Amino acid sequence: MRETLVLNASFEPLAAVSLRRAVVLVMQDKAVVERAHPGLRIRAASVDMPLPQVIRLSRYVRVPFRRRAPWSRRGVLARDQHRCAYCGRRATTVDHIVPRSRGGGDTWLNTVASCAEDNHRKADRTPEQAGMRLLRRPFEPTPVDVLLASLTDGAVRGEVAGWLGASA
Structure with missing residues (x-):
């Protein structure tokens, strides 16, 4: 649409x-x-x-x-241009670098776009524990960046x- x-x-x-x-x-x-x-x-x-x-x-x-852009799943996918932070393929999910069960939360710096396979493979571990490397570090976009990325x-x-x- x-x-x-x-x-x-x-x-x-x-x-x-x-x-x-x-x-x-x-x-x-x-x-x-x-x-x-x-x-x-x-x-x-x-x-x-x-x-x-x-x-x-x-x-x-x-x-x-608004000084800070509100976090959203859609915003993370747009920020990362729908590319998996682990392998570069098309991303459909959001992965928590530090899993929520280990104290990580829904923040710009703790979430990256991920393909379902890599998200499942990483599971309830950090990327280091899973032997996975981030292709790019997450960042906190400005409100204008989020708006532009959503187009x-x-x-x-x-x-x-x-x-x-x-x-x-």
Whole structure:
């Protein structure tokens, strides 16, 4: 399913929403389409509009400053680009470096994306105990990094990163 980036009226990224939600915001005149999927349109009896990739809210929405990105399974997979931290194949699960049963928790620095095979092989052990090596160390992303990583369209991600001066 496609997601649409929502920008504040000041062009700051706010969230990624479903295509359906984006269309509703545009049809209610709460947002305008900033970038559309080339050649794709939504057509109905009374509607003919481009399929939005990026929308901008018509009115500024005040958002409380968030210093840290909240941890989530989806966020870990996006941060690690759905690649297993142990073998590099496609990741479908999240592995705790220090297992929860041994005091590890759901934090950015204790979790990595993992394929099911490596997650099962590591089991209730640390990577050292299992004889496994991490290909890359986990890190805590900024809230903007998490938002950019959640966008499925690389072109939009790159464009927005350019607006923000961030790396995609």
